[in-house]
Every structure is written in C-alpha cells, then in structure tokens.
Amino acid sequence: MTAHDVLESALRDAAAALPTGPAPALDVEAAEAASLIDVAYARHDTPVGSLVLAATPRGLVRVAYTDDEAGVEATLAALSRDLSPRVLDAPRRLDAARRELDEYFAGRRDRFELALDWRLTRGFARRILRSTARIPYGSVSSYAQVATAAGSPRGSRAAGNALGANPLPIVVPCHRVLHSGGGLGGYTGGLERKLILLGIESAMPGGAPTRA
Amino acid sequence: MDLPPFQALLDAQGRDVHRFLVAIVGPSDAEDCYQETWLAALKAYPRLHDAANLRAWILTVAHRKAIDHVRARNRRPTPVAELPDAAIPAVEPDGVPEIWTHVRALPAKQRTAIALRTVADLAYPDIARVMGTSEEAARRSVHEALKRLRTEVSR
Numbered sequence: 001m002t003a004h005d006v007l008e009s010a011l012r013d014a015a016a017a018l019p020t021g022p023a024p025a026l027d028v029e030a031a032e033a034a035s036l037i038d039v040a041y042a043r044h045d046t047p048v049g050s051l052v053l054a055a056t057p058r059g060l061v062r063v064a065y066t067d068d069e070a071g072v073e074a075t076l077a078a079l080s081r082d083l084s085p086r087v088l089d090a091p092r093r094l095d096a097a098r099r100e101l102d103e104y105f106a107g108r109r110d111r112f113e114l115a116l117d118w119r120l121t122r123g124f125a126r127r128i129l130r131s132t133a134r135i136p137y138g139s140v141s142s143y144a145q146v147a148t149a150a151g152s153p154r155g156s157r158a159a160g161n162a163l164g165a166n167p168l169p170i171v172v173p174c175h176r177v178l179h180s181g182g183g184l185g186g187y188t189g190g191l192e193r194k195l196i197l198l199g200i201e202s203a204m205p206g207g208a209p210t211r212a
Numbered sequence: 213m214d215l216p217p218f219q220a221l222l223d224a225q226g227r228d229v230h231r232f233l234v235a236i237v238g239p240s241d242a243e244d245c246y247q248e249t250w251l252a253a254l255k256a257y258p259r260l261h262d263a264a265n266l267r268a269w270i271l272t273v274a275h276r277k278a279i280d281h282v283r284a285r286n287r288r289p290t291p292v293a294e295l296p297d298a299a300i301p302a303v304e305p306d307g308v309p310e311i312w313t314h315v316r317a318l319p320a321k322q323r324t325a326i327a328l329r330t331v332a333d334l335a336y337p338d339i340a341r342v343m344g345t346s347e348e349a350a351r352r353s354v355h356e357a358l359k360r361l362r363t364e365v366s367r
Contacts, residue, residue, distance in 0.1 A: 003362060004355065004359070004362075007358050007361060007362055007365070008330060008354075008358060010311070011311065011315075011326065011329075011330040011361075014311045014312065014330075015231065015235065015331040018234050018235060018312070018331065019231060019234055022226075023226035023227045023229065023230040023246070024226075024230060024246055026226075026247070027247045030247065030251060031254055034251065037254075038258075039217075041219075073220075076219065076220065077214070077217060079217065080214065080215060080216060080217040080218075081214045084258055085215035085216070085217060085258055086218050086254060086258060088217075088218055088254075089219050
C-alpha cells in the first residue's frame with residue numbers, strides 16, 4: 001500500500017465516525033409552503049388493517065390496504081408513476097382523513113366529508129364509483145343497480161371490475177355493493193374486510209341486507 | 213425507468229448526504245445545507261429524465277448547495293467569537309473527528325473530491341460527474357488532497 005492508500009483508508013475510517021444516526025428530518029412545512037408536495041401520504045392503522053392514505057392538493061386520492069412493507073412500497077411506486085414522483089411522507093396533510101376514518105370505525109360517522117381527487121379513475125369506472133359514493137351508510141346496492149345508475153344497465157360485470165379497482169375503498173363505499181342474489185360479491189381488500197365494514201354499518205342485521 | 217417516490221430517495225440517501233455535508237461544510241452549517249439540498253432536489257425531481265444514478269444526482273445537488281453556502285458565509289461578516297483567519301472552528305463540536313477540520317481547510321475542489329471518495333464512497337466516474345469535471349481531474353483532486361493532508365496530519 002502506498003502512503004496515499006493508507007491515508008485514504010484512514011479517512012474512510014474517519015468518515016465512519018461522522019454522524020451515523022438518522023439524517024435530519026426534511027422540513028416538510030417548507031416543502032409544503034413551496035407547493036412542492038404533489039402527493040402527501042400517511043400510514044394509518046384501522047380495524048381492517050394498515051392503510052396508506054394519500055392526498056394531492058385537490059383532495060384524498062388513494063386509500064390502499066397494505067398488508068406488508070412490500071404493499072406499501074408498491075402503493076407508493078404506483079402513486080409516483082401515475083401522479084407525480086414528488087411523493088412525501090407528510091401525515092399532517094392526511095389529518096382530516098385519519099380523523100374521519102377513526103370516527104367511522106368508532107361508529108360515530110356515517111358519511112365522509114373529505115374532498116376527493118378522482119384522478120386515478122376514468123370513464124365508465126369513474127361513473128360507477130361516483131354512483132357508488134351515493135349509496136347511503138347502512139344500505140347496500142347491487143352491481144346491476146350501480147351499472148344502471150352509471151348509464152349502462154347491462155354493465156354489471158364491468159361495474160364489478162371498476163369496483164374491484166376502486167382507488168378509494170371505505171370512503172367510496174364499494175363494500176356496499178353486493179350480488180343481486182344476495183351473495184357478497186368480491187372486494188378489493190378481501191371478503192373478510194367487506195364483512196367487517198358491513199358489520200360496522202350494521203347493514204346486514206341478521207344477515208338480511210336492506211336494499212337501497 | 214420510473215423515478216422512485218421521492219420519499220424512497222430521501223430514505224435511501226438522506227444519511228449519506230448529511231454525512232457528506234458535515235464533512236465539507238461542518239456540522240453547524242450542514243443542517244441548513246441539508247434542507248436546501250432536499251428542497252432543491254424536490255423541486256427539480258419531476259423533470260429528471262435519468263433515474264439510473266440518483267445517488268450521484270443528489271450528491272451533485274448537495275455539492276452545489278455547499279458551494280452556495282460557503283460563498284454566502286464568506287460574504288457575511290465573521291462572527292466575533294470565531295478565530296480571525298478561519299471559518300473553521302479549532303475544536304469540533306458533536307465529536308466530529310479532527311481530521312475533518314483539515315479536510316475542510318483544503319481548497320474546495322480537493323475537499324469535495326476527497327469527501328465524495330471517502331464519505332460517499334463514489335467511484336471516480338461518479339465523482340467527476342458530481343463535480344462536473346473529467347475523471348482525470350477528479351483523480352488529480354483526490355491525489356492532491358491526500359498529498360496535502362499527509363503534510364498537515366504529520367505536522
């Protein structure tokens with residue numbers, strides 16, 4: 001080793017002694033003040049599991065069931081790709097959404113009053129989801145009914161697909177849409193979650209759903 | 213290649229960006245530089261076309277912010293408490309090893325090059341890229357820095 005190699009390696013050791021703790025937190029308020037956060041997100045625990053909530057300046061844009069870290073990463077990567085790569089952990093922007101969800105799960109809220117950004121939906125799917133958003137708390141509807149309300153009476157299969165890809169579950173209550181025959185149908189977060197949500201709303205007293 | 217969410221870049225590179233800044237501007241100025249670096253990066257991020265070497269990119273931003281910072285500091289009157297000829301305190305707070313005092317006394321190019329080499333562990337092509345120079349010049353800066361530090365340290 002040359003003398004320079006020895007010194008370079010000593011410097012590397014000295015570098016290892018530089019601050020090793022976590023880096024300082026980003027000044028999120030400064031980023032916010034400069035309108036540089038296109039997508040703010042927060043993680044939020046609920047009785048139906050861990051969620052990622054994301055908002056643009058227009059409103060809540062995504063509610064995602066995230067069962068593990070890979071789910072969180074995939075959700076954030078999709079937001080980065082589909083909306084903007086300026087995606088930041090900025091939980092305060094989600095305070096209202098988190099509060100309303102907590103109230104909903106505590107049985108103290110029967111409608112959400114959050115501004116929504118529908119940007120992750122388009123065309124027929126958006127119409128289906130908008131009509132689903134109008135199904136009242138504690139009621140249920142059918143795939144055929146929401147398809148009809150969206151102007152496509154024969155589109156119940158397409159309606160099912162649109163609801164399965166709902167970017168805003170819980171808040172846009174796709175869990176209130178069941179099969180006409182009384183079957184549960186599907187759910188973006190799994191049927192277990194659909195049952196919990198319907199149970200919270202007591203939409204199925206004694207297993208008999210009330211039709212909207 | 214899609215850009216990763218900015219938060220993922222921050223989580224992956226934040227610590228090394230901070231260490232690099234501590235090494236070249238000192239612990240008390242590093243915090244400001246750090247915030248300026250990430251805000252500037254956040255601003256420019258969506259226009260970035262090449263997601264291939266984000267580490268070199270963010271260190272480039274940090275490098276520029278450090279230069280701006282040192283310029284601004286040199287324009288300010290020297291605080292009374294500081295030694296007359298040095299913006300570098302004789303005793304380092306926060307347990308930063310003394311050798312970094314010598315590193316920060318190096319000419320800017322040498323200082324940056326040696327920090328990129330030993331703190332950020334960059335290869336020469338990336339050092340060249342961050343500093344906007346040739347690979348040969350990057351090697352030379354590191355070499356000069358080591359030469360100078362040897363005389364300083366052995367004094």
